[in-house]
Amino acid sequence: MSGATDTYLTIDNVSKIFGPRLTMGERIVRGAMRKPPPPSLTAVSRVSLTLAKGQTLGLVGESGCGKSTLGRVIAGIYAPSSGAVTVDGQKVMEDGRKITTAVQTVFQDPFASLDPRMKVGDAVAEGPIAHGIVSRAESRAHVEKWFSRVGLDPTLAGRYPHQFSGGQRQRIAIARALAMNPKLLICDEPVASLDVSIQAQVINLFLELRRELNLTCVFISHDLSVVRHVSDRVAVMYLGRIVELGETRQVFTRPTHPYTAALLDSVPRIAAEGEVLMEVKPISGEIPSPLNPPPGCHFTPRCPRATAECSARIPPLRSIAPGQSAACHHAEAQMAEPERAEV
Amino acid sequence: MTAVLEVRDLRTEFFTAAGTVRAVNDVSFSLDEGEIIGLVGESGSGKSVTGFSLLGLIDAPGRITGGSVRLNGSELVGMSRGELRRRRGREIAMIFQDPIATLNPLLTIGQQMGLALSAHERLSPKATEDRCTEALERVGIPSARARLKSYPHEFSGGMRQRVAIAIALLHRPKVIVADEPTTALDVSIQAQIVTEMKMLAREFGVAMIWISHDLAVVSGIASRILVMYAGRIVETGTAAEVLRNPIHPYTRGLLDSMPHATRPGEMLRQIPGSMPSMLSLPPGCAFAPRCPRADAACTAVPELVQQGGRSWRCVHPLTQPDHEGATA
Numbered sequence: 001m002s003g004a005t006d007t008y009l010t011i012d013n014v015s016k017i018f019g020p021r022l023t024m025g026e027r028i029v030r031g032a033m034r035k036p037p038p039p040s041l042t043a044v045s046r047v048s049l050t051l052a053k054g055q056t057l058g059l060v061g062e063s064g065c066g067k068s069t070l071g072r073v074i075a076g077i078y079a080p081s082s083g084a085v086t087v088d089g090q091k092v093m094e095d096g097r098k099i100t101t102a103v104q105t106v107f108q109d110p111f112a113s114l115d116p117r118m119k120v121g122d123a124v125a126e127g128p129i130a131h132g133i134v135s136r137a138e139s140r141a142h143v144e145k146w147f148s149r150v151g152l153d154p155t156l157a158g159r160y161p162h163q164f165s166g167g168q169r170q171r172i173a174i175a176r177a178l179a180m181n182p183k184l185l186i187c188d189e190p191v192a193s194l195d196v197s198i199q200a201q202v203i204n205l206f207l208e209l210r211r212e213l214n215l216t217c218v219f220i221s222h223d224l225s226v227v228r229h230v231s232d233r234v235a236v237m238y239l240g241r242i243v244e245l246g247e248t249r250q251v252f253t254r255p256t257h258p259y260t261a262a263l264l265d266s267v268p269r270i271a272a273e274g275e276v277l278m279e280v281k282p283i284s285g286e287i288p289s290p291l292n293p294p295p296g297c298h299f300t301p302r303c304p305r306a307t308a309e310c311s312a313r314i315p316p317l318r319s320i321a322p323g324q325s326a327a328c329h330h331a332e333a334q335m336a337e338p339e340r341a342e343v
Numbered sequence: 344m345t346a347v348l349e350v351r352d353l354r355t356e357f358f359t360a361a362g363t364v365r366a367v368n369d370v371s372f373s374l375d376e377g378e379i380i381g382l383v384g385e386s387g388s389g390k391s392v393t394g395f396s397l398l399g400l401i402d403a404p405g406r407i408t409g410g411s412v413r414l415n416g417s418e419l420v421g422m423s424r425g426e427l428r429r430r431r432g433r434e435i436a437m438i439f440q441d442p443i444a445t446l447n448p449l450l451t452i453g454q455q456m457g458l459a460l461s462a463h464e465r466l467s468p469k470a471t472e473d474r475c476t477e478a479l480e481r482v483g484i485p486s487a488r489a490r491l492k493s494y495p496h497e498f499s500g501g502m503r504q505r506v507a508i509a510i511a512l513l514h515r516p517k518v519i520v521a522d523e524p525t526t527a528l529d530v531s532i533q534a535q536i537v538t539e540m541k542m543l544a545r546e547f548g549v550a551m552i553w554i555s556h557d558l559a560v561v562s563g564i565a566s567r568i569l570v571m572y573a574g575r576i577v578e579t580g581t582a583a584e585v586l587r588n589p590i591h592p593y594t595r596g597l598l599d600s601m602p603h604a605t606r607p608g609e610m611l612r613q614i615p616g617s618m619p620s621m622l623s624l625p626p627g628c629a630f631a632p633r634c635p636r637a638d639a640a641c642t643a644v645p646e647l648v649q650q651g652g653r654s655w656r657c658v659h660p661l662t663q664p665d666h667e668g669a670t671a
Contacts, residue, residue, distance in 0.1 A: 062529040062530070062531060062532075063500075063529055165617055167617060195385040195386055195556060195618075196385060196556060196557075196558075196597055196600055196601065197385060197596065197597065197600050197613065197614040197617075198385075198617060199600070200600035200601075200602075200611040200612070200613035200614070201613045201614075201615075203602070203611055204610050204611050204613055207608070207609075207610055208610070222529065222530065224530070225601065225602040225603050226602050228602065228603075228607055229602035229603075229605070229607050229608065229611070230607075230608070248607070249607070262531070263530065263531065265534075266530045266531045266533070266534035267530055267534075267559075268533075268534070268537070268557075268559040268560045268562065268563040269559055269603065270558065270559050270562055270586055270598070270601070270603070281534070282531060282534035282535040282537075282538050283531045283534070283535075286499055286501060286502075286531075286532065287529075287531075342603065342607075343603060
C-alpha cells in the first residue's frame with residue numbers, strides 16, 4: 001500500500017494479564033496462610049510488532065484470542081502489564097495513564113458506544129473541545145466538517161442516537177474518532193453488527209477516509225474476508241499469542257501456521273466465478289480456556305501437525321519467508337502445501 | 344419428493360400505534376422431506392417473523408392475517424393453541440440464534456431436556472436420562488451423561504447451541520426452523536455446527552429452514568435459497584443457480600457487496616441507501632429506490648414469475664432461465 005518502510009506504530013513486548021487486584025492486607029494474609037497466588041488470565045502474551053505510516057494491520061482470531069484486548073492496549077484504554085506501545089515516537093501510556101490523543105477507537109456496537117442522552121453533534125464535539133483541538137465557538141464548524149466527511153447530513157447533528165440506523169451510527173462513531181485528528185485509528189469489529197449491504201457502505205467509507213487522510217489503522221475483525229480486503233498486513237492471534245504475522249496476501253494464500261490454515265478452511269465462501277464452494281473443513285475441538293492454556297504451543301491439542309515437541313517447547317515467532325513469520329515448529333511443512341484460493 | 348411443509352400466501356401483520364406493519368407479505372414456498380432451504384435477508388426483511396409464523400409463535404400486536412401453512416397435510420393457521428402445542432416440538436421445532444437466551448439458566452441441561460421430552464412423551468426417569476444422553480452424544484457433546492447435570496453457563500457458546508439442537512431433535516420432528524443458529528458463533532465453531540447439522544438432517548430425514556443474513560453460510564448448507572426483502576420473497580432457486588445467476592437486482596447487489604467480489608483494497612460495490620421503514624414502504628417494488636434498474640414500471644407490485652424451477656418478483660430481471668431451468 002504505502003511505500004514508506006519507517007515504523008510508525010511500535011508494539012514492544014506487550015503483555016496484558018488480568019487477575020484479581022489484591023489489597024496489601026489481602027496479600028499479607030495470603031502470604032501468611034501460604035495460599036497459592038490467585039489465578040490470572042494472560043489475555044495478551046509478549047506481542048511485538050511494528051507498522052509503517054499509512055498501513056493497515058488486520059488483527060484476526062476467534063473470540064477470546066486477545067485481539068480486542070491488544071487493540072485496547074494499543075489505544076491506551078488498558079495499561080499493559082509489561083511492554084510499551086509508541087506511536088510516531090511518542091508513548092501512548094505512562095504510569096498507567098493515557099498521555100496522548102493520537103490514538104482513537106471505533107467500537108463494534110454503535111448502539112452501546114454512543115450516549116443515548118447526548119446529541120450526536122455534542123458527542124462528536126466533546127473530545128476536541130476537552131482537549132483544546134477546537135474552541136467551543138469553532139466546534140460547530142468542526143462537527144459539520146466531519147459529518148460531511150463521513151457522509152452524514154450536518155443538519156442532523158442536533159438529533160439523538162436512537163434516531164439513526166446502525167450504519168449511520170457507525171458513521172457518527174467514525175466521525176467522533178476522526179474529529180480528534182488521530183495518528184492511529186483502532187477499529188474494533190466496526191462492521192460486525194451491520195447488515196451486508198450496509199457493511200459494504202461503511203467499508204467503502206473507511207477505505208476512502210484512509211486514503212484521503214493517509215491514516216494508519218489497526219483493524220480488528222473475526223471476519224477474514226473483510227480483513228483480507230482492508231489490510232496490508234495481518235496478525236493472527238490464538239490464546240493471547242501472535243501465531244502468524246505477515247503480508248495479507250501471503251498469509252491468506254500461503255499460511256505458514258496450521259491454525260491460520262485451519263481458520264481459512266472454516267470460512268464458508270462463494271468463489272469469484274460464481275462457482276459455489278459448499279464444503280467447509282472445520283477445525284476439531286474448541287479454543288481451550290485461557291485460564292488454563294495447554295503447555296507449549298497453545299494450538300497443540302487441535303493441531304493436525306502436532307508432535308511431542310509442540311507441547312514441550314513454545315515455538316518462537318520466527319521469519320519463515322520474506323515478510324512473513326510464524327510461531328510454529330512445523331511452519332516449513334505447512335508452507336509447502338499448495339497455494340490456496342483467496343477468501 | 345413429497346412436501347412436508349406447504350406455505351401459501353402467508354401474511355403476518357403487526358398492529359402498532361404507529362401503523363400496521365406487514366412483516367410477512369404473501370410468502371409462499373414448499374419444503375420437501377429432508378430438504379434444507381436457506382431463507383436469506385437483511386435485518387427487517389421479515390425472515391425471522393416468517394420462521395416464527397410457521398410455528399404460530401406470533402404474539403400481540405402481531406397476528407397471522409392470511410394464507411396457509413400446511414404441515415404434513417394439516418393446516419396450522421387458525422389451529423387452536425392446545426393443538427399447536429401438541430405439534431410444536433414434536434412435528435416442527437425451532438432453533439434460535441442466541442443459545443444463552445434459549446436455555447433456562449436455573450435448570451440443568453438434563454432437567455430442561457427432560458421437560459422437553461415430557462411435553463410429548465411419558466417416560467421413566469431412567470429412560471429419560473438415556474434418551475437425553477443419546478441426544479447429546481448425537482450432537483457431539485463429550486461425556487454426555489455427566490454433562491446432563493451441568494448448567495448452561497458451564498457450556499461454551501458452541502456447546503450451548505449443540506444442546507439447543509439436541510433438544511430440537513429429541514422428538515425427531517419432520518421440520519426444523521433454524522433462525523441464525525450460527526451467527527453468534529466463531530467461524531471455526533460455525534463450520535462444525537454447519538457440518539453436523541447437514542449430517543443430522545441427512546441421517547434423520549429432517550427438513551430444515553435455515554434463516555440467515557449470510558449468503559455464504561447458506562450456500563454451504565442449503566440446496567435451495569429464498570431471498571427476502573421488506574416482507575416479500577423476491578427470488579428463489581437452487582443455491583447454485585441463485586448464486587451464479589441471480590435474477591433479482593437485490594440478490595445481485597448482496598453478492599456484489601461481499602468483500603470477495605472485489606479485488607482487495609478496492610471500493611466495494613455497495614447497494615446505495617438502506618432498507619425502507621416497514622411503516623412507510625414505497626409503492627410497488629420495495630427495492631426500487633435502491634435499484635439501479637428501477638423505472639416507472641416499478642411503481643406497481645411486480646407479479647411473481649415462475650419459470651424453470653426459479654421464481655422472482657421483478658419487472659427488470661437480470662437474466663431469465665429457459666424452460667429447462669438453464670440461465671442465459
